[in-house]
Each structure stands twice: as structure tokens, then as C-alpha cells.
Amino acid sequence: xxxxxxxxxxxSLLERTYIPxxxxxxxxxxxxxxxxxxxxxxxxxxxxxxKNYRGVPTLVMDPNGREKCVSCQLCEFVxxxxxxxxxxxxxAADSPNAHVEKAPQAFDIxxxxxxxxxxxxxxxxxxxxxxxxxFSMSGYTRAEMVNNKAKLYELGGTLPDPHxxxxxxxxxxxxxxxx
Amino acid sequence: MSTDIFFYLFAAITAGSxxxxxxxxxxxxxxxxxxxxxxxxAALFILLDAFLLAALMVFVYAGAVVALFLFIVMLIDTxxxxxxxxxxxxxxxxxxxxxxxxxxxxxxxxxGALATPEFAGNAAPLVPVGASLRAYGExxxxxxxxxxxxxxxxxxxxxxxxxxxxKKFEGxxxxx
Amino acid sequence: xDFSFYFDLPLWLRLVLQGTAVILVLFxxxxxxxxxxRKISAWLQGRPGPNRTLPPLxxxxxxxxxxxxxxxxxxxxxxxxxxxxEDPVPGHVNKLYFIAAxxxxxxxxxxxxxxxxxxxxxxxxxxxxxxxxxxxxIGLLAVFxxxxxxxYAVILAGWASNSKYPFLGGVRASAQLISYELSMTxxxxxxxxxxxxxxxxxxxxxxxxxxxxxxxxxxxxxWFVFTMPLSAFIFLVALFAETNRQPFDxxxxxxxxxxxxxxxxxxxxxxxxxxxxxxxxxxxxxVFILLFFGGWNPLPWVTLTxxxxxxxxxxxxxxxxxxxxxxxxxxxxxxxxxxxxFFMWVRWTLPRFRYDQVMNIGWKQxxxxxxANLIAYTIGIALLQK
Numbered sequence: 001x002x003x004x005x006x007x008x009x010x011x012s013l014l015e016r017t018y019i020p021x022x023x024x025x026x027x028x029x030x031x032x033x034x035x036x037x038x039x040x041x042x043x044x045x046x047x048x049x050x051k052n053y054r055g056v057p058t059l060v061m062d063p064n065g066r067e068k069c070v071s072c073q074l075c076e077f078v079x080x081x082x083x084x085x086x087x088x089x090x091x092a093a094d095s096p097n098a099h100v101e102k103a104p105q106a107f108d109i110x111x112x113x114x115x116x117x118x119x120x121x122x123x124x125x126x127x128x129x130x131x132x133x134x135f136s137m138s139g140y141t142r143a144e145m146v147n148n149k150a151k152l153y154e155l156g157g158t159l160p161d162p163h164x165x166x167x168x169x170x171x172x173x174x175x176x177x178x179x
Numbered sequence: 180m181s182t183d184i185f186f187y188l189f190a191a192i193t194a195g196s197x198x199x200x201x202x203x204x205x206x207x208x209x210x211x212x213x214x215x216x217x218x219x220x221a222a223l224f225i226l227l228d229a230f231l232l233a234a235l236m237v238f239v240y241a242g243a244v245v246a247l248f249l250f251i252v253m254l255i256d257t258x259x260x261x262x263x264x265x266x267x268x269x270x271x272x273x274x275x276x277x278x279x280x281x282x283x284x285x286x287x288x289x290x291g292a293l294a295t296p297e298f299a300g301n302a303a304p305l306v307p308v309g310a311s312l313r314a315y316g317e318x319x320x321x322x323x324x325x326x327x328x329x330x331x332x333x334x335x336x337x338x339x340x341x342x343x344x345x346k347k348f349e350g351x352x353x354x355x
Numbered sequence: 356x357d358f359s360f361y362f363d364l365p366l367w368l369r370l371v372l373q374g375t376a377v378i379l380v381l382f383x384x385x386x387x388x389x390x391x392x393r394k395i396s397a398w399l400q401g402r403p404g405p406n407r408t409l410p411p412l413x414x415x416x417x418x419x420x421x422x423x424x425x426x427x428x429x430x431x432x433x434x435x436x437x438x439x440x441e442d443p444v445p446g447h448v449n450k451l452y453f454i455a456a457x458x459x460x461x462x463x464x465x466x467x468x469x470x471x472x473x474x475x476x477x478x479x480x481x482x483x484x485x486x487x488x489x490x491x492x493i494g495l496l497a498v499f500x501x502x503x504x505x506x507y508a509v510i511l512a513g514w515a516s517n518s519k520y521p522f523l524g525g526v527r528a529s530a531q532l533i534s535y536e537l538s539m540t541x542x543x544x545x546x547x548x549x550x551x552x553x554x555x556x557x558x559x560x561x562x563x564x565x566x567x568x569x570x571x572x573x574x575x576x577x578w579f580v581f582t583m584p585l586s587a588f589i590f591l592v593a594l595f596a597e598t599n600r601q602p603f604d605x606x607x608x609x610x611x612x613x614x615x616x617x618x619x620x621x622x623x624x625x626x627x628x629x630x631x632x633x634x635x636x637x638x639x640x641x642v643f644i645l646l647f648f649g650g651w652n653p654l655p656w657v658t659l660t661x662x663x664x665x666x667x668x669x670x671x672x673x674x675x676x677x678x679x680x681x682x683x684x685x686x687x688x689x690x691x692x693x694x695x696x697f698f699m700w701v702r703w704t705l706p707r708f709r710y711d712q713v714m715n716i717g718w719k720q721x722x723x724x725x726x727a728n729l730i731a732y733t734i735g736i737a738l739l740q741k
Contacts, residue, residue, distance in 0.1 A: 022704070022705065025704040025705065026700060026701070026704050028704070029399050029700060029703050029704045030700065032399055032400070032401055033395075033398050033399050033700075035401055036401075037401050037402055037403050038401045038402075039401070039402045039403050041403075207452075207514055211452075211507075211511070214507065218504075230491060230493050230497075231493050231496070234493050234496040234497050234499075234500045235496070235500070237500035237501065237503070237504065238496060238499055238500035238503055241500075241504060242499075242500060242503025242504055242536070243503065243533050243536060245507075246503075246506050246507070246510065246529045246532070246533055249507075249514075249529055250510075250526060250529040250530055250533075253514060253522070253525065253526050253529075254526065312492065312493065312551075312557035312559060313557030316557065
């Protein structure tokens, strides 16, 4: 790398008084004075959250409104701070989702423990748990900071994923060419 | 008379804080007492209608000189050393000051009151020199021109002395 | 309308009323300055600033959102907080001086306004009369004298706090304020040299300075900022240093001294320091405007008297003393507001000087410059007024 010695020009008398520089600075700041504000009025205006953002872990449904979680408890197992607590449950035989293996009876994520590592999403075989764009998690009590199943689905919503794995499996079983 | 009350009030403040300057062990407290004392003197000037002198007193002495005192006091070690409080010179000087004070008080007691100055023909009341800018300036540049110049020269010498004492003149042979 | 009933009141009552008026006017102005500081800082940085506080009781008032957006209620809330929050005195401080310091800061801040004229009116004889609490002919000297006592509050606060950062702040304040007082005093001398023509009575009154700038003619109506720009510049720089504003806020200097002299202070005592600082800013701006920007005259070469007489053709009451007084005060206040805005504008433009730079500017640049300025103008004025 070539080193270029730049000759430092001696300051002129006017420059040594700093006055032109100060006036220039004042002009710059005055321009900012009249510029529109860049502040976001937060609770009313929300920032645009990137699709890649990984916030609060949530549970999602498939397009048919079936909960995707099959309570395999892999996320509970992998969770480093042990924030997830799942109580597995059976699906009633008369349910339209009876062909699905299982569903969680209770699903709690303690947000006071969660470290937003995303391992639950990583490990989920059903793509049922997602870290989504929810970034602000607050409550007045400890109990409020534990997201139960209803809250998790409310936060999560529906995953627009046309790949309906369990329906394909059921159809295949009915047509006799199951895997 | 309210003026009398104010006179006694400010005189007491001035004298009391002047005493505190000498007696305070804490140097910062002593410097602040000096400040109060100077403000008291300025108030006495105001009672004498010498507004200009009062303002100058506050501006120069109370505003700047005592601030410098405090600056110095804060920079140096105020705890002092193990110096003996009474040296021979101190005792002689304080004895001399005491003698002066006693003489003054004795004269005052003998006369009963401070003599009022007598004016030639006691016609027009004396205009206080410190009251107006014009009178003050005129006196400064006519009657008291020599003392002013001498005091100014003295200050200049003192300043030069400080420069010589505080600067190191290692590179300059002729100064040594 | 007649105001003679006021002048018939006993002197002590008038003095008490005027003193109360000073406090009641200066305190809110200082408080408003603190909010202006926050808002202007915000706007200069592209932020809205405090704009949410609103007492629920007042939410129904139509149009109140304007006050809400301006942060008026935030100001009230802050003021209330300062008064009511716990005011601890740290265990290691020198209690007497620690408590005395903020009080001492307020005294010069509120006293200097007494000799500052803020308007004028024509009395029935057509003579112009200043609106001032004490019209003394040593006006400017009194302002300088009393405001120079303000440094003791800072020194005392720094020393009484008995900890290192406040102490450094106090020491810096004492050196800085003395250094810039010299240039400040020297920079206004040409103004008074010009006013006090030979054979005159001799005055330091700020009212006379304004009257001198309201004479007819090209040179008579010119504000001193046009005839003595260098003096005005030196005075302005020294004013920034004397009021401890950026870029000269060495005693506070929160980047290297935490909070400077008021590090150990909190609650009401701390707020007193700030009220005092803003009072100094207001009074300093007022003196600057009186000296160099024509006081209550609306424009250079257009005096208040001319304006009122021109207005009298449209509104007959214009020459009434009350109208003229209020007009003069309003013009003066507008100028002060712009000056305060300039203080804040500079604050967000210039970086803070280092302490050695402050001392170098003060002693090696500003002082020689002001002495040279004084000598040049003395010679010039002597030649002109011969």
C-alpha cells in the first residue's frame, strides 16, 4: 500500500478565526431545524419489521385452521433455558383432525425465561413454532409474561403454507398407496 | 432613621466578617468572609451615595479578586504545615497593629466623636467623588493622577515579579 | 387611564411589589427557556421533543393539543417534580455551603434585572421615560458587578460538594469567568466612549445607550452592531463564556465531569442552579441587545417613537403610554427570544472547547483583540469628536 504524504495547507487568517466555519455550521443546523422530524410516534406508529426478524416465539395454524403442533415436545427438549412447557393431549376421534397424531393440551412459553435463540423453530418437524415479528413483550405480573396456548395462536396466526402434510398422508392411506 | 439602622447593620456585617477572615481556620470560609466583608463595604458606600465606588468595589474586589483567592486556595494545600503560629516578626507586627488600634480608639474616646470635616465657607454641600462617573474620572485624572500612576506602576512591577518567579528561564543565560 | 395611584403607594410597598414582579416574571421565563431548550434541541436534531404530557382533566379543551405538542404541561410536570421530590443532601458534603450555594446563585440572577431597562414610553410632556426598576446612571457597571458575584455559587457548590468532579467544575468556573470578564468589559468601553462625548455628564446607563441609538440621521440611528461589529462579537463570545453556555460550558462539561459543579445536587436545589443560569442568559441577552441591537427600537433607523407616531395615524391610542410601553417591551422580548434561540442554536452547532483552548481563546486571542479594538476606537472617537 502506497503511503501518500498529503501536504497540510496552512490555515488562512479567515479560517483561523473559525468564523466562516461557524457560520457554515449554523447554516447546517438551521437547515435541520426546518426539516421534518424523523421520529416515529411509537405506540401509534409502528416501525416496519423485517420479514427476517425473530421476535417472540408463536404457534401457527395451517390454512385449514388446524393447529400444526403435534406436541412432539422436541422444542421443550431443546429449549436451552427450559422456557417451554407442553402437556400433550389426544385428538378426539370425532374431530376432523383425528388423522393427526396428537395435539397439545397446554402449551406455555415463559417469556421471562425465553432467550429468543430460535432453537425451537429450528427443531420443530411440523413447522408449527415460529419466531415472528412481535418485538414488544410486557406485562404487570410474572403470570402475564407466560404465553399460554390461546395467546400463542393469537400471536401466531395462520401460516400460508399449501403443503398439507397430514391431509396428504390421510389421502394416501385411504387410496392404499401409503408410504 | 432607617439610614442609621442600615449603617449599623452593614457596619456590623463588615466588621464581623472582617474578624471572621482572621479567625477562621478554614481558608475557604475565610475567603468567603472576606467576600461578605467587601460587599458590606460596598453597602456602606451606597449609604454614602457613592454608587460608583460601590459598584466598582463589588465588581473588582468582590467579583474578581476574591474569586482569584478562592481559586488559589482551592489549588494549594490548605492544611498547612507544622509551622509555628507565632514567629518573632508576627509578634512584632501584631504588637504594632495593636498599638495603632489602641491609639485610634483612645483618640476617638478623647474626642467623643469623629470630627466632621470643615468646608471653606461651608457653602455648597460636598459632592461625593464616588457618586458620579464624571466627578470620579475628573478626580482620578487631576488630583489623584500621581497616586494612580504609582499604584499602577507598583502593580506592573508585581506582575513582572510573578512572571520571573513562576517561569523557568533555563534557556536564557542573560536572565540568570 | 391614570397610574398615579401606584406612585402614591408607600415606597416599601412599591419595592415589595416590584420585587415580587421580578420573581414572578423571571422564574416563568427561565422555566420557559428550559422547555424552549428541550424543544429547540429536539427540532435541531429532527425530533419532536416532549409532546405527550396532558392532564386528563384538560383533555376535553378544544385546541389544547397545541399546548400539548409544545410541551407546556411537561414543563409544569417537571416543575412540580422538582418541588416535591425528595431532596437528599449527601453525607459527605459541607452542609451549610452546600445549601447556601443554590440560594447564592439566585441572588445575582434576580438582582441584575433591576437596572436593565426593558421599554420606554412618552409621558404627557412628550419626554421619553424608561421602563426600568432602578434608573441609575451606573447601569451597566451594576449589571457587571452583581452578575460577577454569580461565580461564587458555582465555586461554592463545587467546593461544598466535597467530591472530585464538582470540585474541578468549581475551579474551572472561577478561572473561566474571571478570564472572560476582562474581554467583556473592554469590549463595551468603545460604546461608552462614544456616548460620553466631551463636556457631557458622563453615564453608564443602558437607557442612554438605547437613546443614543435612536437619534435621527444615518449615524444616529445606526445600531452599535453596525458601527462596532468587533465589540459586539467579543461581547457575544464573552457572554457565552460568562453564562457557561456551550461551547464554553467548562464548569458543567458532562462528557468529562459527569455534571460538573452540580453533580451532587438534585431536585429543587439543582433546579435553582438552572433557573439562575437561564436568568443570566436572559439578562445577558438583554444587555447585549440594549448595547448593540437598539433595545426596544424595532429596526435600525426606525425608533420606537417613530413607530408609535406612525401607528397613531391608524390607531389613535398608539401614543398612549400604556400602549407604547407594551409595544416596546414586546419588541424587546422578541429580540431576547431570538437571542436565546441563538444561544441554543450555537449549542447544537459547535463542539465544546477543551479547557486549555478556552483559556487560550480568552487570554491570548480575545483579550488582545479587545484591547486593540479599544485602542483603535479610542483614537477614532477622539478624532471624530474633536
